[in-house]
Amino acid sequence: xxxxxxxxxxLDRILTPRREISAALGNGAGIAVAGAIVLGWCxxxxxxxxxxxxxxxxxxxxxxFWKTLMDGSLLKNAWSSLVVINVGxxxxxxxxxxxxxxxxxxxxxxxxxxxxxxxxxxxxVTSMLPLLILWIGIGIEEKIAxxxxxxxxxxxxxxxxxxxxxxxxxxxxxxxxxxxxRQIVFRVLLPATLPGVIDTLRVTMGWAWTYLVxxxxxxxxxxxxxxxxxxxxxxxxxxxxxxxxxxxxxxxVTDQIFKWIKLVALxxxxxx
Amino acid sequence: MGTVTVEGIDLRxxxxxxxxxxxxxxxxxxxxxxxxxxxxxxxxxxKSSLLDIIAGxxxxxxxxxxxxxxxISCPGRERGMVFQNYSLFPWLTVLKNVEFGLSLQGMPQxxxxxxxxxxxxxxxxxxxxxxxxxxxxxxxxxxxxxxRSLANNPExxxxxxxxxxxxSQTRVVMQQLLLGIWEKEHKTVLFVTHDIDExxxxxxxxxxxxxxxxxxxxxxxxxxxxxxxxxxxxxxAFVELKRRIQHSLHAEVHKALSTAA
Numbered sequence: 001x002x003x004x005x006x007x008x009x010x011l012d013r014i015l016t017p018r019r020e021i022s023a024a025l026g027n028g029a030g031i032a033v034a035g036a037i038v039l040g041w042c043x044x045x046x047x048x049x050x051x052x053x054x055x056x057x058x059x060x061x062x063x064x065f066w067k068t069l070m071d072g073s074l075l076k077n078a079w080s081s082l083v084v085i086n087v088g089x090x091x092x093x094x095x096x097x098x099x100x101x102x103x104x105x106x107x108x109x110x111x112x113x114x115x116x117x118x119x120x121x122x123x124x125v126t127s128m129l130p131l132l133i134l135w136i137g138i139g140i141e142e143k144i145a146x147x148x149x150x151x152x153x154x155x156x157x158x159x160x161x162x163x164x165x166x167x168x169x170x171x172x173x174x175x176x177x178x179x180x181x182r183q184i185v186f187r188v189l190l191p192a193t194l195p196g197v198i199d200t201l202r203v204t205m206g207w208a209w210t211y212l213v214x215x216x217x218x219x220x221x222x223x224x225x226x227x228x229x230x231x232x233x234x235x236x237x238x239x240x241x242x243x244x245x246x247x248x249x250x251x252x253v254t255d256q257i258f259k260w261i262k263l264v265a266l267x268x269x270x271x272x
Numbered sequence: 273m274g275t276v277t278v279e280g281i282d283l284r285x286x287x288x289x290x291x292x293x294x295x296x297x298x299x300x301x302x303x304x305x306x307x308x309x310x311x312x313x314x315x316x317x318x319k320s321s322l323l324d325i326i327a328g329x330x331x332x333x334x335x336x337x338x339x340x341x342x343x344i345s346c347p348g349r350e351r352g353m354v355f356q357n358y359s360l361f362p363w364l365t366v367l368k369n370v371e372f373g374l375s376l377q378g379m380p381q382x383x384x385x386x387x388x389x390x391x392x393x394x395x396x397x398x399x400x401x402x403x404x405x406x407x408x409x410x411x412x413x414x415x416x417x418x419x420r421s422l423a424n425n426p427e428x429x430x431x432x433x434x435x436x437x438x439x440s441q442t443r444v445v446m447q448q449l450l451l452g453i454w455e456k457e458h459k460t461v462l463f464v465t466h467d468i469d470e471x472x473x474x475x476x477x478x479x480x481x482x483x484x485x486x487x488x489x490x491x492x493x494x495x496x497x498x499x500x501x502x503x504x505x506x507x508x509a510f511v512e513l514k515r516r517i518q519h520s521l522h523a524e525v526h527k528a529l530s531t532a533a
Contacts, residue, residue, distance in 0.1 A: 169359035172329050173417075177373035177424055178349025187376070191363040268363050268404040 056238040061245070064238035073227070078246055080222040084140055085212045088147025089205060096152050100159025101193055105185075110160070117156055125150035125211055129218055138219040143212065150211035151204050158204070162196030163189065195262065195269035202258035209251050273340045274350075274427035274460035276303040276326060282334035283321055295321055297485035298335070303428075303477075308454055308461045312471040312517060313481030314525045319464045322486065323432050326462065327353045339428065349373060352426030356433045358413040360405040366416050367392060367401040373424030391419035394453060411442040418450065422457065431463040435470065444502060447473055455498050468517050469505055478513075480520050483527040490520050 013019055038058070044050045045057035052060070068074035102109040103117075125146055132149075136142040166189060174188045216225025224243045231239030262269065283296035295318040303309045313319045324330035326337050328347040337344045339351065352373075360369050370388040379387075392398055395415035405413055414434055421429055435443040451474060454461060465471055471478045472494055480490035492513060496504055504510050 167359070169355055169357060170361065172327075172347075173353070173355060173359040173361075174372070174376075175329065175347035176327055176349070176351060176353035176430075177420070178347075178376050180376075183376055187372075188361070191361070194363070266363070268406060270406060 053235065054237050056241060060238045061241045064236070065242045065245075068227075068239065068242060074242065074246065077222055077224050077227045077243075078250065080140075080226075081212060081216065081224045081247075082250070084143045084215075084223065085147060085208055087140075088144040088212075089151060089208045091144070092148045092152040092155060092208075093201060093204075096155035097159055097197060100156040101163040101189065101197075103156065104160035104163025105166075105189055113156070117153055120149075120153040121157060123153075126214055129215070133219055138221065143215040143220065143223070146215040147208050147211050151208050154207065155200060155204050158200040159193075159197060162193050162200060165196070166192040195266055198258060198262045198266070202255060202262075205254050205258065206251060209247065213247065273305050275305045275340050276428055276460065276462065277338045277341075278302070278322070278326070278335070279338070280335035281322065281325060281332045281337065283318060283325070283330075284333045294485040296332070297487055299487055300335075301479060301488055301491075303460060303462055306458050306460055308463065308474060308476045309479065310463045310465060310471040310475035310477070311479045311481055312465055312468055312521070313486065314483050314521060314527075315466055317481045317483050317524070318486035319481050320432050323353070323430050323462065323464050326428075327351050327430050329353075349377070349424055350427045351430060352421035352424055352428070353430040353432065354414070354417050354421050354434045356436050358405070358410070358417050360408075360413055360416055360420075362405045365402045365404060366397055366408070369405075369416055370420045370423050372420060388419075388423050391423040392416075394422070395419045395449060409442075410438050411446060414438065414446060415449070418453070422453065422459075426459070428460045428462060431461065433465055434463075436465070436467075443470070448502060450474065451498075451500060468514055468521070471517070472510055472513055473500065473502065473504060478517065480517055481524075483524040489524070490517070492516065 014021060014025075041055075042058060045052055045055060056064075065074070099109070099113065103113050104110070128149060129146065132142050132145050136145055170188055170192055171184055174184055179187065212223070213225040213228075216223040217229050220226040220229075224247050228240045228243040231237070231243065278299060278301045281296050281299045282294070284292040284294050287293055299322065311319045311322070321330060325332050326344060328344050328351065344351070361372065364372065367385070367388055370392055371384045374384040374387060375381075389398075389401075392401055395418055397412060397415055397419070400408065400412065405416075408416070418434070435446050438446060447470060463471075463474060475494050478492045478494055479488050480492065481487065482489045494513065496510070
């Protein structure tokens, strides 16, 4: 085989839909794209193509990161955000999981909740911000309420879908093995929904981050969104970059944690 | 005991056009205790629905099914069922799947495990005790499902085209396995299939069902002695019975196809 033929055939392979590629090539492609973005950032800033007041160069962002890390303000704000998002998210989840599972499997619960849930689901939580601020103020409770309202009505519908999609055959198999209603719920329905529940938590956690930042931007006295807002007022674009990157990083970590939980706790749910 | 009687079962579905679809029409049959009975019929003839009714998973529009004289109204462990698509509990290992029915009854763990092991062994999966369903092939999954039903000691085993999704080689192995187990356990089995060879190889009695509305149009005693070898299918007596069933089914399949179109 001549090198030219080898080139075309490997290119041909890469361009074939759903064809596996080597791990090295896959990782290389990922690093190349991320690298290109950073490179573009460097060229734009160090090359003088943009005003560094509004788009700071990488070293300035790193310096800002270091400074806020050392003076404790970054950790304080990140911690504040983490507390708010986790409290709001956990509160929402512990109510939405049982209600959603019941909604997907018991017609009466579905009939009772669906009208309200569907109405609330299409109501952007941002439209309720003024009311929430009026009622609860701009403290931690208000931000928790924003996250709760933003995630709860999405979660309940998604958990309901997960529950409704448990194959009927599993129930039938259990019934013919002598299962009673209660056993069907606790020994078939609940375990069968676990993978879907974890996937849903993972997806909705991403949305919760969005609501958190919105709440902090509008009115707050701490948190990563607040840090951004303050930086904007002082024209510190480097600090805004730091806040955005930290939010992105925390989101990535949470996502990986959910992935890991599913992998370790539910080995049977792995696709093959 | 495990005598199943089907008395004048009707099954109708309402349709949007207003006219009911009649799936089963005044169907009656008696399956005596310990018989291996097979229902063979064209697809869509309602044979699976009949099985669901006997299992108690579906209510008939009319008529009654009985087990040892007691009317059937809901599912129960005395009527075990094996489904075409295996329906193993994916979150349980092979052994835990087989233990499932017993543990529902609150049998002590040690006894449960012992009994489940016995049946996992009987279907040849001892070395897969701790595997999950996503690690098993189709044939292995169905073996687990059979073991799961048998471990629960039902009086009747209902089997809804259990080998329909398997490749032909695996299917033969599974048929031999099932027959071997039945020869030992001697339970009432009601087995539904559209495969005539399968029906004759396994059954002591074969019921031929018509296209919709489903009725029994022929009842054939199959008296080949046990243990049966798969070479049976080449014997003249077997071929003769096969011809008889094919003949009755041929017209029915055409009827089914023309009404479906």
